[in-house]
Amino acid sequence: MSQYNTLGFVGLGVMGEPMCKNLVLKSGHPVHVYDMNAEAAARVAQAGGIAEKSAQAVAEKADVVFLSLPSIAQVEEVVRELLAAPHKPSIIVDMSTSDVARTRKLAQEVNAAGVGYVDAPVARTAEAARKGTLLITVGGSEADFAELKPLLGCMGSDVMHCGELGNGQMLKILNNIMVFMTVDALSEVITIGRRAGMDAEKLLQLLSQGSADSFVLRNHGMKSLAKDQFPEKVFPTVYAIKDAALALSLASEGGFQPRIAQYAYDMLCKTRDAGFVQNYHPAVIQLIDGRAKVDAASLEA
Template sequence: MNQYQQIGFIGLGVMGGPMCTNLVRKSALPVHVFDTSAEALQRLTQAGAIAQDSIAEVARNVDVVFLSLPSIDQVETVCAQLRGAGDRLRVIVDMSTSDVARTRALAESLAQDGIAYVDAPVARTAEAAVKGTLLIAVGGSEALFESIRPLLACMGSDILHCGDVGAGQMVKILNNMMVFMTVNALSEIITIGRRAGLKGDVLFDMLSKGSADSFVLRNHGMKSMALDTFPEKVFPLVYAIKDAGLALTLAKQGDFSPRIAQYTYDVMCKARDAGFGQNYHPAIVQIVDGRAGANAQSAA
């Protein structure tokens, strides 16, 4: 890790906060942090990070900075402030889920200022972020990948080099779209089962013992859908819609019109419009089974 002496991290939310905490604890390097939330900053300083007053101040103190932000809109805004803060910063690593074309355009633009850009979006749950067992899909040159790999290993257990800039985003976007489509399929299965007289938790437990088993069944299905528990601040539906939209854009660019992905996206939009936008995204089951707007705790 000697190639980088000072690390930055911007975006300390549900995923970014625990990711940065692991970076602080495992890297043995100073980690300079910024977030618009004073509470988030306080949590990280208590973990050993160095709080900075602005994005520019982070850039002036670090060799490499990691971003964990809601979308490419925020990434572009933050990068504009980073690039104008001096000449120390050499590498930006975007761990958000972002649009592929805009990611590549941003990388080309930053290269003109001598700043290398790597996309490294993360997959798996908030629990995995806490445990440091995330899947991290990386897009960038082989040399850059190898240089940041030890730092990424502080946050994830599976670090994949997917190809050039943008390839990491493609893998992450398609991973998430597969999750959303599976949640949609599970929504139909649990609805059929419940209407036939099966309890949702019993049904999913039985399915997990056979060939229908999957991570999504055991995590999203058994822990959320079967219990009708869809809390806020756990990958909300609006974030899922954003990622699904990126997948559909990718499909359009490849001259392909997916049916299942499009239908799933439409269902998620209906759930958002029904008031579940900030709830954990498996809340779409309430649209699929017709309970939208009813007490979601009544059918477990």
């Protein structure tokens, strides 16, 4: 069991809300929650959470605070709000997808205030967040990982220790850029197959039986690409662009200029500019196969 008896959660978006609900329902501990969207906080309160009026109010009552926020900019802002509270939490766990270098720098600031810090970003889908079957990649000390694993296990079925702080972010970022590159490859294969007269669903079903099989083929490929279904509120293109940019930044810091990852980023930007801003990111196939094009006039505007 974890030593942390009172929990906090800030950020109740598409992923954060179901994650927090699982923490409320499974942890056996009180969970104090905050989000700028009062309706989201109210829904979690209906499940048993305790809605607070600010992130600082959460810090006042929680031993550990989990964050699920859009980017490192929001993480930095909320973390400083938590540190400004008269009563600080013992540890902060960032479950957002954040820049590695800025995560490590922020951790130093947090540690200087006498508070622990761990990065634990999540992978997989919103459905996995609802089911509590997320992949959670954790960066931090062995001791912190051991204490937090039972709580993280309320939200994820696969909780992995990836090494020192920042490594959890690194694994998440590289996982996602691999997904984006694979979606592009599948988009090209589907386009070739369709133009040669083969149905996309049949093509992917057959490919899944051989060495070309993968999670991305079965999930993004069969459920989205082959069916031409790109709903909103399911990991939209703008989120994918953010994660792809983080991968390119990580590559640049290492003095490497990737070609395939750069292509994936560029195509996501074109997908956004063609109007698929909030659509599920496999909508990129419509740019790859030529059905959708970027309006030059809209870019100039």
